[in-house]
Amino acid sequence: MIRTAQHSDRGHVRQVNEDSVWIGSIQQEYTLGIVADGMGGHRAGDTASQLAVQTIIDDLQGLEAGLSLEACRAALHDAILHANNVVFHTAQMDDSYHNMGTTVVAVLLRGDSGIIGHIGDSRAYLVGEEELRLLTQDHTLVNELLKNHQITQEEAAVHPRRNVLTRALGTDAEVVVEIDDIQLKIGEVLLLCSDGLTNMIGNQQIETVALAGIALEERAKHLVALALEAGGEDNITVALFEMDDSTVELSTKGWEQ
Numbered sequence: 001m002i003r004t005a006q007h008s009d010r011g012h013v014r015q016v017n018e019d020s021v022w023i024g025s026i027q028q029e030y031t032l033g034i035v036a037d038g039m040g041g042h043r044a045g046d047t048a049s050q051l052a053v054q055t056i057i058d059d060l061q062g063l064e065a066g067l068s069l070e071a072c073r074a075a076l077h078d079a080i081l082h083a084n085n086v087v088f089h090t091a092q093m094d095d096s097y098h099n100m101g102t103t104v105v106a107v108l109l110r111g112d113s114g115i116i117g118h119i120g121d122s123r124a125y126l127v128g129e130e131e132l133r134l135l136t137q138d139h140t141l142v143n144e145l146l147k148n149h150q151i152t153q154e155e156a157a158v159h160p161r162r163n164v165l166t167r168a169l170g171t172d173a174e175v176v177v178e179i180d181d182i183q184l185k186i187g188e189v190l191l192l193c194s195d196g197l198t199n200m201i202g203n204q205q206i207e208t209v210a211l212a213g214i215a216l217e218e219r220a221k222h223l224v225a226l227a228l229e230a231g232g233e234d235n236i237t238v239a240l241f242e243m244d245d246s247t248v249e250l251s252t253k254g255w256e257q
Helices: 044-060 069-093 141-147 153-157 203-210 216-229
Strands: 002-009 019-026 030-039 104-110 113-119 123-127 132-134 178-183 189-193 236-243
Touching: 002 019, 002 030, 002 216, 019 044, 019 236, 030 044, 030 189, 030 236, 044 069, 044 104, 069 104, 069 113, 069 178, 104 123, 104 189, 113 123, 123 203, 132 203, 141 153, 189 203, 189 216, 203 216, 216 236
Parallel strands: none
Antiparallel strands: 002 236, 019 030, 030 104, 104 113, 113 178, 123 132, 123 189, 189 236
16 A cells, blocks of 8 residues: 655765664554654764664554554654654763664554654655645754745855754753644655755756656655765755556545545
8 A cells, every 4th residue: 555665875975874764564554664864973874763663663563553643643743753762861871872862753544544743854755747845844043044035045054153052852851843734646646754865956856767667666766866976965854755557445444535
């Protein structure tokens, strides 16, 4: 019902890949996908992203089949909050992890419906023939300046503090999780990515590759390759999700909106 693909690369500048990505099936009913972009240096960043992803997986692996949209929304929300707690307290116990944190963007799909939870500036896009739509809002200083009309889009692209987060997972004891519902139609692609992709290539390139008539795995690799060709200044991670139009069974349809 849902085709998926993922690809990640450390890029040309970073010593290690501090991004983490995971896609899997739960109870043969739900599809879970997570992208996390760690921060805090060589050891701390990759630890933070791995801890966040593993905590969310562990919390949701036991999700019961047939749950309501509201129950699944709460489960994803709570799993991300639990991940925040795990990363924060791990950092408190080891000086080498001081101030580590991570972004996270996660989707829980049931058929053609889904829930997205996110913190930070890793993004979710819905790519269709008509448009490429950003589903998440960056928790960054630059985005706050944009929303308050203090800078333009052109200024935001080159702002010296464009990588400063206003919200991250694991850096504080408490954090607010953004939760949104989505509907995935046949012919559309859901993209989760770290900013190593979006800082290197533009919306038109993303849209063209995401909808290309090639295997989903090749599209994921091509997106990463384009970011590498553009400079690869950060770790680059993508996760793609696409409805399989060969069979649409009633039993695999999503929640009613």
